[in-house]
Amino acid sequence: MKKMLDLVVTENQQLNRNYCLLKLSTTDNSPLPEMFPGQFVEVRVDNSPTTYLRRPISVNFVDKDKNELWLLVQAIGDGTRKMCEYQKGDIMNLLLPLGNTFTLPAENNGQELLLIGGGVGTAPMLFLGACLKAKGYNPKFLLGARSKDDLLQLDDFGKYGEVFCTTEDGSYGEKGYVTDHSVLKNTRISAIYTCGPKPMMMAVARYANQHKIECQVSLENMMACGFGVCLCCVEKTSEGNVCVCTEGPVFNIEKLTWIN
Ligand SMILES: Cc1cc2nc3c(=O)[nH]c(=O)nc-3n(C[C@H](O)[C@H](O)[C@H](O)COP(=O)(O)OP(=O)(O)OC[C@H]3O[C@@H](n4cnc5c(N)ncnc54)[C@H](O)[C@@H]3O)c2cc1C
Ligand code: FES
DSSP states (O other), rough: OOOEEEEEEEEEEOOOOOOOEEEEEEOOOOOOOOOTTOOOOEETTOTTTTTOOOOEOOEEEEEEETTEEEEEOOOHHHHHOOOTTTTOOOOEEEEEEEEEOOOOOOOOOSSEEEEEEEGGHHHOOOOOHHHHHHHHHHOOEEEEESGGGGGOOOOHHHHSEEEEEEEESSSSEEEOOOOGHHHHHHSOOEEEEEESSHHHHHHHHHHHHHHHHEEEEOOOOOOSSSSSOTTTTTETTTTTTHHHHHHHHEEEGGSSSSOO
16 A cells, blocks of 8 residues: 655765665654565655656665665656755655565575666665565575676675676676676576666566576666556556556566567
8 A cells, every 4th residue: 555655864875976875764753664675666856846756766675673765866867866965854755665566486495586686776676685585585686787886785785695796897797798697607597586777677588588587577667656647657568558657667577578
């Protein structure tokens, strides 16, 4: 059940020139609504005269002990730039939680689960990895970025599983794209979960399809309302056109038209 909530910024860490990590909590210490990996929130961006609509941001992590929601924000336009300026004590109005979730394996047979994130698409992978780890799985992370400075939260990822990286300029991990990484060749993978730029996700989907690996992708289509009213997030699927904000953002690749 989605709610509109005022949350207070408890911390804003500037991770690098383009990214910040916002930590938010309730104003009255009431528990945050339950959230699941893959879900997102819609942020009302106050004090940005050019940002009329809410902006969708993935649930990066939920720290239940501290009653904190984490949002990893890449400043690419007026709305996200304003979010990265928020300070401790500022209030943010959020609609949450929205969208569906990644489907976790029904039972733990020691299967290899690979979580692939590219760019800001690494954001939902942290919470997914933490939830898998809490259920006894040993996820592996494969994170891709342009350069070393764009690889974020590596220590946090390391708490929940082994971390592999690629950078396009070779400044950290293996040089190239995530689909070139040797972990794909050396590991018997049962399922892949991915989020990132669309060309990256399409390449991962093709790889998974070729190797008969189950694969779920989290789409980041442009969104406005976030709850199925404006129809600006439509994606063509095997079952017709659907709103990514309500039917997704997570889809099994078999449902998409990418691999056919
Ligand atoms: C389900 C979902 C989850 C997301 N999770 C995150 C997240 O965790 N962290 C994060 O930083 N961003 C995330 N995004 C992307 C984020 O919503 C956009 O970057 C943001 O709306 C841009 O707003 P702006 O006002 O800063 O930029 P605008 O001025 O609106 O746009 C700046 C530029 O970014 C492009 N753009 C806008 N939205 C998107 C988009 N969805 N995908 C690609 N390009 C876009 C515009 O075409 C324009 O070129 C997510 C998007 C979706 C749909
Ligand atoms: S964002 Fe409005 S219908 Fe999906």
